[in-house]
Amino acid sequence: METQQIKETIQMISEENLDIRTITMGLSLLDCITGDSKTTAQKIYAKITTQAAQLVPVADAIENEFGIPIVNKRLSVTPVALLAGSDPHPNFPLFAKAMDAAAKAVNVDLIGGYSATVQAGCTPADKALMASIPEALAATERVCSSVNVGSTRNGLNMDAVKIMGEVVKQVAAIDPVNAMKLVVFANAVEDNPFMAGAFWGVSEGDVAINTGVSGPGVVQRAIADRPDASFEEICEIIKQTAFKVSRMGQFVGKVAAERLHVPFNIVDLSLAPTPARGDSVAEILETLGLSHVGTPGTTAALALLNDAVKKGGVMAAERVGGLSGAFIPVSEDANMIKAAEAGQISLEKLEAMTAVCSVGLDMVAIPGDTPATTIAGMIADEAAIGMINNKTTAVRVIPVPGKTVGDSINFGGLFGRAPIMAVNDGDASSFVSRGGQIPAPIHSFKN
Amino acid sequence: MQVIITVIGTDKVGIIAAVTTKLAALNVNILDVSQTIMQGAFTMMLLAQLPEAAAFTSTKAELQDLGTSIGVDVKIARQEIFDAMHKL
Numbered sequence: 001m002e003t004q005q006i007k008e009t010i011q012m013i014s015e016e017n018l019d020i021r022t023i024t025m026g027l028s029l030l031d032c033i034t035g036d037s038k039t040t041a042q043k044i045y046a047k048i049t050t051q052a053a054q055l056v057p058v059a060d061a062i063e064n065e066f067g068i069p070i071v072n073k074r075l076s077v078t079p080v081a082l083l084a085g086s087d088p089h090p091n092f093p094l095f096a097k098a099m100d101a102a103a104k105a106v107n108v109d110l111i112g113g114y115s116a117t118v119q120a121g122c123t124p125a126d127k128a129l130m131a132s133i134p135e136a137l138a139a140t141e142r143v144c145s146s147v148n149v150g151s152t153r154n155g156l157n158m159d160a161v162k163i164m165g166e167v168v169k170q171v172a173a174i175d176p177v178n179a180m181k182l183v184v185f186a187n188a189v190e191d192n193p194f195m196a197g198a199f200w201g202v203s204e205g206d207v208a209i210n211t212g213v214s215g216p217g218v219v220q221r222a223i224a225d226r227p228d229a230s231f232e233e234i235c236e237i238i239k240q241t242a243f244k245v246s247r248m249g250q251f252v253g254k255v256a257a258e259r260l261h262v263p264f265n266i267v268d269l270s271l272a273p274t275p276a277r278g279d280s281v282a283e284i285l286e287t288l289g290l291s292h293v294g295t296p297g298t299t300a301a302l303a304l305l306n307d308a309v310k311k312g313g314v315m316a317a318e319r320v321g322g323l324s325g326a327f328i329p330v331s332e333d334a335n336m337i338k339a340a341e342a343g344q345i346s347l348e349k350l351e352a353m354t355a356v357c358s359v360g361l362d363m364v365a366i367p368g369d370t371p372a373t374t375i376a377g378m379i380a381d382e383a384a385i386g387m388i389n390n391k392t393t394a395v396r397v398i399p400v401p402g403k404t405v406g407d408s409i410n411f412g413g414l415f416g417r418a419p420i421m422a423v424n425d426g427d428a429s430s431f432v433s434r435g436g437q438i439p440a441p442i443h444s445f446k447n
Numbered sequence: 448m449q450v451i452i453t454v455i456g457t458d459k460v461g462i463i464a465a466v467t468t469k470l471a472a473l474n475v476n477i478l479d480v481s482q483t484i485m486q487g488a489f490t491m492m493l494l495a496q497l498p499e500a501a502a503f504t505s506t507k508a509e510l511q512d513l514g515t516s517i518g519v520d521v522k523i524a525r526q527e528i529f530d531a532m533h534k535l
Contacts, residue, residue: 001479001481003492007453007485010453064503068528251527
């Protein structure tokens with residue numbers, strides 16, 4: 001009996017917030033397409049409630065038996081824009097309601113996939129889906145939406161970027177909380193288990209289990225014990241810690257898949273913070289020697305963290321996927337909130353950080369009077385970073401009606417609170433209104 | 448089913464006796480045991496075999512109730528999770 005190892009595992013779980021952040025069942029809805037919205041919606045409900053009926057009971061049993069918290073149980077489904085079939089006037093909000101009702105029936109926390117992938121152009125169904133996002137998110141509680149507007153292979157669909165700037169505004173105008181459920185991506189991945197951006201790509205199988213692990217606190221404690229360590233030593237510590245954390249995701253996912261009699265797909269090795277004390281990615285960066293997140297050096301610190309997490313995790317899991325890296329949401333990270341409130345971190349610094357970590361401008365509250373074209377400009381900037389650097393980037397900003405810099409918004413619970421951050425007040429409207437596609441970059445031509 | 452039971456708390460007379468008596472009553476066979484004082488806290492770890500018919504959840508509840516009554520923290524988890532994290 002290896003008492004030291006047992007003690008380490010128990011300490012990680014009980015004191016350092018190690019958890020399985022999510023078990024996400026990916027579910028194809030392609031076999032629900034009928035061409036008639038009402039019938040398709042019925043088939044969506046039936047398939048989800050049949051296939052995912054045991055997901056939550058199985059996850060709860062694993063949590064009980066193995067003593068590892070499984071924070072979220074989620075579903076990701078085929079991008080809903082593809083489900084219109086031959087229906088010329090698809091009623092997409094009806095699909096959202098069917099997804100919401102099914103998610104509630106099987107008791108999952110969230111369901112992702114109210115999505116369209118439009119990086120190379122929009123079909124009429126894609127356009128209809130994007131236009132319906134404000135209504136769909138307002139009419140449902142657990143449905144999450146995402147739109148992929150660009151990729152390294154396809155370039156940026158600037159028409160879609162402009163539309164999504166407006167959609168983000170419309171969503172937040174109804175209720176800013178709804179904007180938390182909408183992400184605009186470039187290079188979106190098809191097996192991401194994390195929300196709000198999870199969807200189940202068309203190249204995936206019928207059904208499979210994906211897990212996302214987390215544990216910023218575990219990494220922070222490990223490096224806090226070694227204040228004088230060199231960068232090589234720090235990277236080794238992070239790799240070893242990420243390995244152990246990822247093994248949990250591999251193990252739990254495998255057990256869950258076996259019990260549910262479905263294939264096990266991928267482990268997403270992400271450091272996802274929560275506002276809880278000791279569960280902060282920003283705190284890791286500060287422990288590396290920065291007075292606060294946002295200080296010069298922050299991007300380098302984040303780059304080494306993100307890379308070491310990936311290196312440690314890849315050997316721990318049979319198949320790695322999803323976003324796999326460090327997340328830097330503002331409102332969900334206690335030290336990030338602190339830095340934003342103190343004016344120590346700006347949107348521009350966050351943007352630079354997104355070039356080296358796994359996602360993008362995430363959970364950032366901005367003034368309610370920010371023009372849609374400015375939001376479109378932010379989306380275009382992030383998408384360009386993703387396109388040129390061959391990585392996933394995303395924008396999940398929340399223009400909070402009636403609020404401005406100095407105010408804040410409280411989302412409650414795990415979603416935390418966000419100070420309204422200043423946005424450059426220049427005008428991007430002529431740029432984003434040009435229309436068309438920014439072509440794919442030169443390094444995309446690999447054939 | 449093999450499980451790891453950990454007992455952590457302030458040292459006092461009778462913790463080992465209380466826990467092992469309870470395990471015997473539950474027909475749980477102890478395969479290995481380690482007890483020490485770590486950073487001032489009483490720390491005991493047991494590798495144990497649950498009888499075939501035993502329900503994990505009720506065993507867990509009984510042990511946690513015992514922990515509450517004698518003022519220590521008792522955790523029980525299936526052994527595979529520890530191997531998964533530490534063994535290649």
